[in-house]
Amino acid sequence: MGKTASVSTISHMMAEGFQKRVLMVELDPQMNMTNLYSEIDFIELFHKIRHGMITKTKPSIEDILLDKDKDIHECIVHTAYAGLDLLPSYLTLSEAEERLKADVRTPQQFRFKAQLEKVATEYDVCMIDASPSLSILNINGLAAADEVYIPVRCDGNSLVGVSITMNLIGSVMEYNPRLSVGGMFFTQWNGRKNIAKAVYQLMEDEYAGYLLPFNISSSKNLEECSVIQKPLLTYDSKLMSKATEEYHNLTEYLLAPNKEAFLKGIRVYRSN
Numbered sequence: 001m002g003k004t005a006s007v008s009t010i011s012h013m014m015a016e017g018f019q020k021r022v023l024m025v026e027l028d029p030q031m032n033m034t035n036l037y038s039e040i041d042f043i044e045l046f047h048k049i050r051h052g053m054i055t056k057t058k059p060s061i062e063d064i065l066l067d068k069d070k071d072i073h074e075c076i077v078h079t080a081y082a083g084l085d086l087l088p089s090y091l092t093l094s095e096a097e098e099r100l101k102a103d104v105r106t107p108q109q110f111r112f113k114a115q116l117e118k119v120a121t122e123y124d125v126c127m128i129d130a131s132p133s134l135s136i137l138n139i140n141g142l143a144a145a146d147e148v149y150i151p152v153r154c155d156g157n158s159l160v161g162v163s164i165t166m167n168l169i170g171s172v173m174e175y176n177p178r179l180s181v182g183g184m185f186f187t188q189w190n191g192r193k194n195i196a197k198a199v200y201q202l203m204e205d206e207y208a209g210y211l212l213p214f215n216i217s218s219s220k221n222l223e224e225c226s227v228i229q230k231p232l233l234t235y236d237s238k239l240m241s242k243a244t245e246e247y248h249n250l251t252e253y254l255l256a257p258n259k260e261a262f263l264k265g266i267r268v269y270r271s272n
Contacts, residue, residue: 002151002187004032005222005232006247007129012231013251015083020124020255023076026061026089027112027130027137029097034060034088036229037079060088062096064115065140072115081231085123093137100136108136109175113144125255132161134168142172147182149254151216154186154199162207181210185250189215213263214250219243 007024014020026033059075077086100108116126130141142148150165152158162184173179184207190196203211221241225232236244256262 025087029093112140132165150184183212186215
C-alpha cells in the first residue's frame, strides 16, 4: 500500500524540512525502511538470503520485544540525517514473533509501548511502519500509537488491507482508547485511470469521513530512491517531482496544530 515509502519519506521531511526530532520504527521483517537508511549491500543481502546465511549481528526491535530489560538506546540507529533516528528491523523478526506468541507470562500487546515510553521525551514524533495483518507485531504498534494513517493503492489487495486494518484498529481501541484513525490517502495515484475512479468512489462510499485531500502521484523517483538508498526529499530537494510536493503537503498537514483549519485552507486554495 506504499506504507514504507510513506513512513520513510514523511519522517525524513519532518526532520529535514520542519526540524522535528523523529524516531522511525520498523515492525516489518522485510526491513525495507531499515535498508533505505543503512549501508546494506543489496547484492550481498540477496546472496545471503538465497543461501540461507542470515545472521543478525546488530541489535534491533526484536531485542526489546523479547527482553524487557534491554536498553532501547542500544537498538536505536542515528541516521545520516539530522534529527532522524531509526529503530531497525531484521529478517529474523518473524521468528521473534513466534517466541512472543509462545510467552504467556506477560501481556504481549504492550511490550513495545513499555519500551517506547523510555524515550518518549527524546522525540517530537514517532512514526511506526506496520503492515495490514493480524499479527502480534502490528498489535504492539497500534497499542503504542495515538493515530493511524492508512495509505491506499488502487488495487484489490490494498482494499482488503484497509478492511483488515480498520477491523484491527477497532479491536485495539478497546485497550488503547487514545488510538484514532487520522485518515487515508492514495499512493501511486493516477486519477485518469478508470480503476482509480472506481476505487476512489468505493472508498468514498465506505470511508468518506476518513479520506484526506492528499493523493500521492506515481513517481519513478520513489522507485529509484529504494535502490540508491536515499530519502525522496534528498533525491529531489527542489520538489521538482509532483509526488515530492504532495508528500511535503501531507507532512505539513500531519504537523499542523489545527488540522481542520489546515484542510479548509487546502480546499479554498484548490477552488481558486
